[in-house]
Amino acid sequence: MYQGVTDVHADIQSDVLIEAELRDLPSHGLQRLPRLIERLETGLANPTASGTGQWSRPSVMLVDGNRGLGPVVMMETLEKLAVAVDEQGIVVGAIRNANHIGMLAYYAEAAALRGLMAIVMTTSEALVHPFGGTEAMLGTNPIAIGIPTGAAPFILDLATSKVSMGKIHHHALTGDPIPDDWAVDTAGNRTTDPVAAKTGAIAPFGEAKGFGLGLGVELLVAALSGSAFAPEVRGTLDAQEVANKGDVFVLIDPKAGQGTAKHLAGYLDRLRASRPADADRPVLVPGDGMRSRRARALSTGIEIPEKLYQEICALRGRDDMQQETT
């Protein structure tokens, strides 16, 4: 028990953060922890909630996260959806009022390891400008797809922004300029200055198509979960406001379809064996890079900034004190 969070729930939340570190995705890793603790302390995150689901139709569950920790609500939603998908073939869960769910690949993989196909979407604060626009109007709106294959699952997890805001912050720290197609400044001009980009807006990936996809995620999530639109979204980065973004979790039972997992694995192997552009770099399939980074990190360990380490140690001390005084 820590901050009122049971060990089981704390394990889920910390596993999501640590899995992000193992996959070299520090923006979704332990740097999120101090903010989460703050949110628990202020009541913006409810330590005991795991979400309340109501089936509006046999294949649609509407979830009120009750301010629960995002990963706890998502994994609880997965449990409920996984029971229903066996019967229905395809189901969708639409979640509002849950905290930040972190790396989407985590949930796509959890579903795929149960033999289920998954599509996961989430929204966030306005950080991305429309194609042909210059104002931050969309979230980075990631979408993940998980598909069991008979071998390692296909795990795609992509933000619909060209880069993450975390990457721009990293450039701001090191002082390295950014490429001029990553972002605009507050005046709406393309910039290579990472500090100016921090208060501007990030470009969508893949021009008009990536913008369209990110906007599709924004609308689908809002329509299903009743979440706020990006310009009004708060509470995934700050410690002052309730999280009002939304999450969508679609599950499909491949046994309801006509294909076979074995064929999928064979096709992915043909892709990997196909002629690469660079003879030293074989073609990779989504999920491959993540798995090799994870395997390496499991043997070498993960590195976190000294400052973050100290901050986490201090948090631990603070809780020990609280436990002594209560």
Place this chain on the structure above:
Amino acid sequence: MYQGVTDVHADIQSDVLIEAELRDLPSHGLQRLPRLIERLETGLANPTASGTGQWSRPSVMLVDGNRGLGPVVMMETLEKLAVAVDEQGIVVGAIRNANHIGMLAYYAEAAALRGLMAIVMTTSEALVHPFGGTEAMLGTNPIAIGIPTGAAPFILDLATSKVSMGKIHHHALTGDPIPDDWAVDTAGNRTTDPVAAKTGAIAPFGEAKGFGLGLGVELLVAALSGSAFAPEVRGTLDAQEVANKGDVFVLIDPKAGQGTAKHLAGYLDRLRASRPADADRPVLVPGDGMRSRRARALSTGIEIPEKLYQEICALRGRDDMQQETT
């Protein structure tokens, strides 16, 4: 009745082709007609089939297209899915053994105009190389999303290739070089020669992310419909083989969700009113460009190449002759 196709079915097929012309998408327009007629003549397209659907689960319908015309099978599938989605909230139809369905926006729009959200996917012959690869291993694998908004619907329709093969063919005809990031030649080298690109492979859009999305479409469609993978797909461009690609049609009833269409329309209007990169070109939302091109074409008419016009006139003569001799 033409080639054994009833007037109702011929209307659907020709409407899809003409709607593509109206939206300035000639690669999915009337140039497809002569090939379709050939396929009807040779029995590769069944003039009377509209597909046979079986519900493998309450929310999953598996459709054998019975070699029917693609748009006929798709619209029949939409009718059946639309009845079920009212009850289930989300449903998916997976189609195999249907001919080329043409422009996906058509179906996303048909669903949205009935007040339903839709995700449509289809696969095709291998034309696209993996990110980091050089061989044509994936279809152009388009995905369309349709969302009713209370005003004009959101209609996204994107191929996961950087450009269409039709555009490369057009450059080959005019002799204009292509940008060097569009395609590779058969040896796998980047090329600006459109003729060399025709036998090579097109790049995915948006680098690794677009490749991942296109591959996700390939796998989802194959897993659900049991269709062939791109390297073995035949029958959407030729007049020799049965079409063995697949199509997936997901419908969601927004009334099963917690959002409101009015909010979606308001957010899209804010995007359109947001500061553009070029003061003379306001921000557009997916569907806007299509609607304005269509409105213009409805007043000015459509232009088709003289050669195609003569070809279509000749086809008409051939059928008149057949009708006289039978």
